[in-house]
Amino acid sequence: MDHDRLELSxxxxxxxxxxVVDLLVDHFADGGDExxxxxxxxxxxxxxxxxxxxxxxxxxxxxxxxxxAEVLPNTMRVDHPRFFGxxxxxNNFVGVLADMLASGFNVFSxxxxxxxxxxxxxxxxxxxxxxxxxxxxxxxxxxxxGGSMANVTALAAARHARLDDVxxxxxxxSDQTHTSVDRALWLLGFGPDQLxxxxxxxxxxxxxxxxxxxxxxDRAAGRRPFCIIANAGTTNTGAVDPLPALxxxxxxxxxxxxxxxxxxAPTVVCERGQNRLDGIERVDSLTLDPHKWLFQPFEIxxxxxxxxQHLRRAxxxxxxxxxxxxxxxxxxxFSASGIQxxxxxxxxxxxxxxxxxxxxxxxxxxxxxxxxxxxAERLLRGRPGWxxxxxxxxxxxxxxxxxxxxxxxxVDALTRRLIAAVNxxxxxxxxxxTLDGRPVLRLCPINPRTTAKDxxxxxxRLDALQAEIEVGATPAS
Numbered sequence: 001m002d003h004d005r006l007e008l009s010x011x012x013x014x015x016x017x018x019x020v021v022d023l024l025v026d027h028f029a030d031g032g033d034e035x036x037x038x039x040x041x042x043x044x045x046x047x048x049x050x051x052x053x054x055x056x057x058x059x060x061x062x063x064x065x066x067x068x069a070e071v072l073p074n075t076m077r078v079d080h081p082r083f084f085g086x087x088x089x090x091n092n093f094v095g096v097l098a099d100m101l102a103s104g105f106n107v108f109s110x111x112x113x114x115x116x117x118x119x120x121x122x123x124x125x126x127x128x129x130x131x132x133x134x135x136x137x138x139x140x141x142x143x144x145x146g147g148s149m150a151n152v153t154a155l156a157a158a159r160h161a162r163l164d165d166v167x168x169x170x171x172x173x174s175d176q177t178h179t180s181v182d183r184a185l186w187l188l189g190f191g192p193d194q195l196x197x198x199x200x201x202x203x204x205x206x207x208x209x210x211x212x213x214x215x216x217x218d219r220a221a222g223r224r225p226f227c228i229i230a231n232a233g234t235t236n237t238g239a240v241d242p243l244p245a246l247x248x249x250x251x252x253x254x255x256x257x258x259x260x261x262x263x264x265a266p267t268v269v270c271e272r273g274q275n276r277l278d279g280i281e282r283v284d285s286l287t288l289d290p291h292k293w294l295f296q297p298f299e300i301x302x303x304x305x306x307x308x309q310h311l312r313r314a315x316x317x318x319x320x321x322x323x324x325x326x327x328x329x330x331x332x333x334f335s336a337s338g339i340q341x342x343x344x345x346x347x348x349x350x351x352x353x354x355x356x357x358x359x360x361x362x363x364x365x366x367x368x369x370x371x372x373x374x375x376a377e378r379l380l381r382g383r384p385g386w387x388x389x390x391x392x393x394x395x396x397x398x399x400x401x402x403x404x405x406x407x408x409x410x411v412d413a414l415t416r417r418l419i420a421a422v423n424x425x426x427x428x429x430x431x432x433x434t435l436d437g438r439p440v441l442r443l444c445p446i447n448p449r450t451t452a453k454d455x456x457x458x459x460x461r462l463d464a465l466q467a468e469i470e471v472g473a474t475p476a477s
Contacts, residue, residue: 003057016060023068028093031449032081036429038074045074076429081450082458085431087235087263090447091297094356098349099297107345112331115345119332122347128354129288130304132268134281140308142334143290143346146301147262148180150287153303153311153338155184155227157285158256160314162226170218172196173229174206176236178260181229204390204435206230206241208249215253227256232277232286233264236433236442238373238394240264243279250284258285262301264394266293270363272370276394285310290350293366293395293446300346303338311337369395369446372455376443379459385466389440398433398440401466408438414469415439421465428458 001008008016027034048070078089109118122143130139144150155171163169166189173181175197185195198214201207215225228250230241243259250257259265259280265288267273268280280286286304290296305311316336335341354362373392380386380399389398400415416439419432433442441462445455 008060012060016064019064024093024096032451032454034077034080035073036080036083036426037076039076040074079447080429081447082428082454083447084443084445084458085429087292087444088447089291089298090295090449091291092295092353094353095296095349098352102345102348107348108342109345109347110335110341110343111333116331118345118347119334121345121351122334123332125347125351125354126302126304129302133265133286133304135283135286135304135306138308139304139306140337141302141304141311142338144301144303144338144340145299146291147178147260147287147289148183148301149339150262150289150301150303151180151260152184152187154258154285154287154305155181156188157305157310157314158227158258159188161310162256163224166190166194168222168224169226170194170196170223171227171229172198172211172214172225174198174200174204174231174241176200176204176234176239177229177231178235178262181260200239204234204237204239206246208242208245211246212249215255225253225255227258230257230259231264232259232261232280233267233394235263236435237390237398238264238396239390240276240394243277243282247279247282256284257282259283260287262287262289263292266290267366267394269294269359270367272367293369294350294353294362295365295448296349296353300350308337315339365448368448372445372450372452373397373443375452376445376455376459379456383459383463386463389435395446396442396444398435398442400440401462403466412439414466415441417469418462418466421469422458422462425461427461428454
């Protein structure tokens, strides 16, 4: 080893590399037999991991030992077959290999001159997604770190295309819209009162009639509506806003239509997703996260814009130190279409995954997420005392246990205790959310490695736990 050059010998690199690959293979092969991981307290992790900056080097084997013993077990396995909380991150081994290559070769994908093949791969994969979504040939986009940055990017294009300044401008969304939209507009110079959240309908969707009334009222008050932000699969319930009606309203009102499809839009790869996403071909911009329902390792989000020139007009800036990067007219510098100059080669993992497995098998894996949520709904409806709050849609179901004679407050307390109890056991992981002011259990089983047995055992355990908790509760008189 030559520490001054930060180099390891070829033999040492191979030994360490094989060990890392073995860890990864075991991780994927063990599947549901592995623990879901832990979330220790800050004090516990401080005791294990706090240290002064080392002055001298440590043998790499010892550092890898520490990672294996103290780091990996103390992180939650969001790709575990029984991780049903939030939106799982069920990656795949081919995508992992791609990330290893992209990191190892340190591919720079910000400019054509430094990453021509990387840019071309990104162009190809973006075009695959554009085609799946039914957008015109003039559409384009790029990959980002995730849905939050994709929303910033898309809404920056909307602001640049529709506004000379943000004074009095208003964007619209439902009260089910992800908070990344609030953050994006704040970063783009809008105040909190410039995002008009319209109450969702009884299916937790943006209601076109209520939206039209809000737009009319704002125009009458001298404000400037400029953008509708719709959802293609909300985080809470998987709801898809009525995209055809919203597109028609956007056309009639001359508003930009942005769709946050970070969760649900990737389902266009399968027929069931296409049916649920009717109208997505009419958007002005769209975000989607391949690291959710296209099974990629973090981080890869994406943004598509109906006219890709809007991205370039919003973000292109010339700098004297980038003169050599301008290149020929047909060369693409993705740094001129988004926020980042330095960009990793995110497209490689999705490209390799789709090349290795093909659209048909990826579509089958996506469709399985729909089916697993529907299986969970059937299991719950077949058990007394359980109420499905929102039916399975886009791979998400919400529910709670409502024993006979219990008050709403007691049911709410039971819901919260159930989440804590099942997660403390560690056999499965769920989260809760709030709908109409009341807590509900939420299950998102989109991992293609999740089995019917995983769901059967999880719901059976929830049923057993609620019975245990019920013993100590006091029903209404």
